Amino acid sequence: MTTTLVIGLDGHESGERVLDYGKRMAGLIQDSELLIVYIVEWSPYSFQTPEENAERHKRREQEISTAFERVVNPAVEKLEKAGIKAKGIVRHGHVADILNSVAKEQNAEQIIVGRSSGRGLAGRIFGSSTSNLVMNAAVPVTVIG
Amino acid sequence: MRKFLFTMLLLVAANGWIDSALAQEAQTIDQQVNEIFANITGPFVSLIFAPIPGTSFPWIVMWLVIAASVFTIYFGFVQFRFFGHAISLVKGDYSDPNDAGEVSHFQALATALSGTVGLGNIAGVAVAVGIGGPGATFWMILAGLLGMASKFTECTLGVKYRNEYEDGTVSGGPMYYLSKGFKERGIPGGKVMAIVFSIFCILGALGGGNMFQANQAHAQISGIVGNYPGWITGIVFAAVVFAVIVGGLKSIARVTEKVVPFMGILYVTAAIIIILINYDKIGWAFGQIFEGAFTGLGVAGGFVGALIQGFKRAAFSNEAGVGSAAIAHSAVRTKEPITEGFVSLLEPFIDTVVICTMTALVITISGQLIVDPATGLYMTDGSMISTIDGNTGVELTSAAFGSAISWFPYVLAIAVILFAFSTMLSWSYYGLKSWTYLFGEGKSKELVFKIIFCIFVVIGAAANLGPVIDFSDAAIFAMAVVNIIGLYFLMGLVKKEFNSYSERLESGEIRKFKN
Structure with missing residues (x-):
């Protein structure tokens, strides 16, 4: 059976280290696949102007294609070049929730993320996405510094 | 056709400009603006508010209430039967996780609410209670409950017949369902009605959606800092509106959109606190509302006076049947247009049944309206009920809140300005x-319209309340004339969707994604 590892990328420089670690893990497991996940932070309960609503679908498509172009596709290509099975997805929502639900839905063995996201005031008050994930995830989480 | 309409409009605008230039220079700018405005809009206002022959009841109010009753019966009291389902939809229980990132039901509702919750709930209710007495509240709540069915009908159609463009943006509203829906049913005249609706909607946007707001915002500000010419407030407001809609300064709009809901919650919380402080008067206040609803308790026009005021303010506040909400709701992403109809029926509930009632209760409980101790009836001064300090409109609401929480009028002033701006x-x-x-x-x-819009902000702030409120009401109600005719013709299509959806909901084909 294929072992799936979920790799959460957020476009920050720590992503390289996360990817390298994923690569090493994949090398250690016989039949493995890396699932690169990029999450566009989004809440269905935010307040928007009528104009933003009218353009939402268009923006969403743009957000997805930009994420694929800049982050997900280059990572997948890099892994494939190294002979590792990989695929990428982009989702909207809260980082911790979505990474967890993707891991559950794909029967993933573990989630690998960087430490960078969610610094600053909001991060101090509510905790960063990474710490939320560590606290709530259904599968083991590896955090790369 | 489009070119012709455009030229005509420019000519009308130019004509008004020349007239105003010729007006006597001795008058102040505010007076000039006011006079010209009242003269131009007078005939239109009289037509819309003409009473039904032999009565003092404006036909347009009857028109809205009858429509709301028809939809209520036709859809078998949908507003009560599907109220719980509407809340589940807003919570996202039925939202497909794969659609995350699209406009949610909650967002469409919140956006539509920020267009309707505003001065109607604060100043409008004070006008209604100030003329029609506490009894007007009863009729207002009834009209709000019935109006939920009108909203349901129009918003379902708004989503069903919206235009989706290749670039992924959407446009919806009565103009689209009138033209496309009529065509689908093979009824002629849809296009003409869509054009007439659009003209009235532009007038409504300039009137109730603009001048009334600017006018009341100025009243609030000058109430605090002292009297000064209205056009100054107008220019400041117009500059900010210009920066947002023309300059693309989205940050201001975003901040407003985020602050307004909290202001709304703060307003309702303050009202509840005041009502709880006076818990011993709650029973009495409801007594006044029920008794006043059927006897009038001495207000001008008796119980009919209370009824007219209640119905009129409810319609103006929640805009059910007017068609404006169908434009806001149509951006939602859903495979089932009817779901947005269910969600939209919460709008008159929140706006009228909750928020407007709070205002009315606070005014009643605060004892601002003077009762003759001998007869138990309200004392009147002309058509208005006498109040402690002679306050009317937004000042009456302010005084009522201020009597319990002394600093609240300042918060209210900020709320009014923000509500006015978001509306x-x-x-x-x-x-x-x-x-x-x-x-x-x-x-x-687009730029031409946006500039006209900004000019009207200045006019609205400078003109007197009387002509502004008349024109605002008239323009918004004129939209309802066209829209409701359309809804009668198209309600069969909504019924079809409604039946199919309820069957699938019952059979379990439509199920929750969240548990």
Whole structure:
């Protein structure tokens, strides 16, 4: 059976280290696949102007294609070049929730993320996405510094 | 056709400009603006508010209430049977996780609410209670409950017949369902009605969605800092609106959209606190509302006076049957247009049944309205009920809140200004959608409307309340004339969707994604 590892990328420089670690893990497991996940932070309960609503679908498509172009596709290509099975997805929502639900839905063995996201005031008050994930995830989480 | 309409409008605008230039220079700017405005809009206002022959009841109010009752019966009291389902939809229980990132039901509702919750709930209710007495509240709640069915009908159609463009943006509203829906049913005249609706919607956007807001915002500010000419407030407001809608300064709009809901919650919380402080008067206040609803308790026009005021303010506040909400709701992403109909029926509930009632209760409980101790009836001064300090409109609400929480009038002033501003932004969008429906999309065409919109902010702030409120009400109600005719013809299509959806909901084909 294929072992799936979920790799959460957020476009920050720590992503390289996360990817390298994923690569090493994949090398250690016989039949493995890396699932690169990029999450566009989004809440269905935010307040928007009528104009933003009218353009939402268009923006969403743009957000997805930009994420694929800049982050997900280059990572997948890099892994494939190294002979590792990989695929990428982009989702909207809260980082911790979505990474967890993707891991559950794909029967993933573990989630690998960087430490960078969610610094600053909001991060101090509510905790960063990474710490939320560590606290709530259904599968083991590896955090790369 | 489009070119012709565009030229006509420019000519009318130019004509008004020349007239105003010729007006006597001795008058102040505010007086001039007021006089010209009242003269131009007078005949239109009289037509819309003409009473039913032999009574003092404006036909337009009857028109809205009858429509709301028809939809209520036709859809088998949908507003009560599907109220719980509407809340589940807003919570996202039925939202497909794969659609995350699209406009949610909650967002569509919140956006539409920020267009309707505003001065109608604060100043409008005070006008209704100030003339019609506490009894007006009863009729207002009834009209709000019935209006939920009108909203349901129009918003379902708004989503069903919206335009989705290749670039992924959407445009919806009565102009689209009137033209496309009528065509689908093989009824002629849809296009003409869509054009007439768009013209009224532009007037409504400039009136109730703009001038009334600017006017009351000025009243609030000058109430605090002292009297000064209205056009100054007008220019400041117009500059900010201009920065947002023309300059693309989205940050202001975003901040407003985020602050307004909290202001709304703060307002309702304050009202509840005041009501709880006076818990011993709650029973009495409801007694006044029920007794006043059927006897009038001495108000001008007796119980009919209370009824007219209640119905009129409810319609003006929640806009059910007017068609404006169908424009805001149509952006939602859903496979089932009817779901947005269910969600939209919460709008008159929140707006009228909850928020307006709070205002009315606070005014009643605070004892601002003077009762003759000998007879138990309200003392009147002309058509208005006498109040402690002679306050009317937004000042009456302010005094009522201030009697319990002394600093609240300052918070209220900020709330009023923000509500006014967010309502203006929403209506600038509704007006723009109608404008582009008439003249076609395009940057320069849009700019013309946006500039006209900003000019009207100045006029609204400078004019007196009387002519402004008359024109605002008239323009918004004129939209309802066209829209409701359309809804009668198209309600069969909504019924079809409604039956199919309820069957699938019952059979379990439509199920929750969340548990």
